[in-house]
Amino acid sequence: MSKRLQDKVILITGAGSGIGRSTALLFGQEGAQVIVNDLDIAKGNETVEAITSSGGSAEFIQADVTEQDSVKQMVEQIIQTYSRIDVLFNNAGISGVGALHELEPDAWDRIMSINVKGVFLPSKFVIPHMMERKAGSIINMSSCIAEIGLARRASYAATKGAVLALTKSMQVDYAAYGIRVNALLPGTILTPFVENYLRTSYDDPEAAIASLKSRQLSSEMGRPEDVALAALFLASDDSKFMMGSPLYIDGGVTFGKNA
Numbered sequence: 215m216s217k218r219l220q221d222k223v224i225l226i227t228g229a230g231s232g233i234g235r236s237t238a239l240l241f242g243q244e245g246a247q248v249i250v251n252d253l254d255i256a257k258g259n260e261t262v263e264a265i266t267s268s269g270g271s272a273e274f275i276q277a278d279v280t281e282q283d284s285v286k287q288m289v290e291q292i293i294q295t296y297s298r299i300d301v302l303f304n305n306a307g308i309s310g311v312g313a314l315h316e317l318e319p320d321a322w323d324r325i326m327s328i329n330v331k332g333v334f335l336p337s338k339f340v341i342p343h344m345m346e347r348k349a350g351s352i353i354n355m356s357s358c359i360a361e362i363g364l365a366r367r368a369s370y371a372a373t374k375g376a377v378l379a380l381t382k383s384m385q386v387d388y389a390a391y392g393i394r395v396n397a398l399l400p401g402t403i404l405t406p407f408v409e410n411y412l413r414t415s416y417d418d419p420e421a422a423i424a425s426l427k428s429r430q431l432s433s434e435m436g437r438p439e440d441v442a443l444a445a446l447f448l449a450s451d452d453s454k455f456m457m458g459s460p461l462y463i464d465g466g467v468t469f470g471k472n473a
């Protein structure tokens with residue numbers, strides 16, 4: 215069977231860890247030229263090493279998705295080398311914990327910057343190249359928290375709601391240029407970040423996992439690979455009729471009810 219992303223040039227932000235890394239590995243196996251972006255050089259290089267050692271093709275570019283010059287330079291470098299970007303996966307993001315009155319304005323600004331401006335800037339510099347070629351797929355990382363209330367996640371929820379709204383408006387503006395823009399809405403996914411959060415925030419991480427599972431219809435916890443497979447669908451031409459859509463990968467958290 216032919217590979218689903220053969221020769222596609224794909225930029226993934228925040229691909230040094232978790233969902234971004236898992237997606238980069240899958241895209242590499244599916245024949246893509248993967249551009250691994252991260253702020254963290256060591257983690258980004260580890261992802262590239264994992265892709266190339268299993269026969270895939272990848273390179274690392276360090277850039278901070280909140281810094282205009284850094285992002286502009288990254289996109290220019292990719293265009294110089296490969297002359298196009300077929301897929302942009304705006305994945306980089308951080309978590310934020312606390313009810314609104316507990317939040318410090320600096321922490322609010324930081325999460326807004328990484329999770330929302332960090333989608334705006336890469337898109338801003340990649341889109342003109344996609345418009346020229348009248349083709350492209352953009353995948354924005356939202357979360358099912360954009361649709362449901364969850365305790366003590368006010369700032370994080372605000373950023374992921376913003377990304378979902380942005381996705382729909384982007385789609386309207388760029389549909390005429392052959393560009394598709396869709397959003398991923400994962401539930402809780404066991405990435406190193408979440409595992410660390412569970413270890414440090416709960417006396418009993420196993421009880422925390424049980425409580426997370428009780429919100430789902432699935433008895434399994436979500437894995438980075440589950441989200442990577444959804445990203446593969448949105449990146450590939452298999453999803454050519456999906457435009458401006460939220461894709462839920464949440465074990466039934468958003469629309470299910472157990473009792």
Ligand SMILES: NC(=O)c1ccc[n+]([C@@H]2O[C@H](COP(=O)([O-])OP(=O)(O)OC[C@H]3O[C@@H](n4cnc5c(N)ncnc54)[C@H](O)[C@@H]3O)[C@@H](O)[C@H]2O)c1
Nearest residue numbers: 228230231232233253278279306307357400402403405407
């Ligand atoms: N893990 C979950 O449960 C979950 C659920 C829904 C949505 N998400 C979203 O998925 C995305 C990935 O989450 P994850 O759990 O894999 O996290 P992670 O912490 O494992 O990976 C995020 C990566 O982003 C990088 N990064 C952070 N700031 C950056 C910046 N300014 N510029 C470039 N890179 C930067 C980090 O270095 C890290 O490698 C995030 O947007 C997150 O909000 C995660």
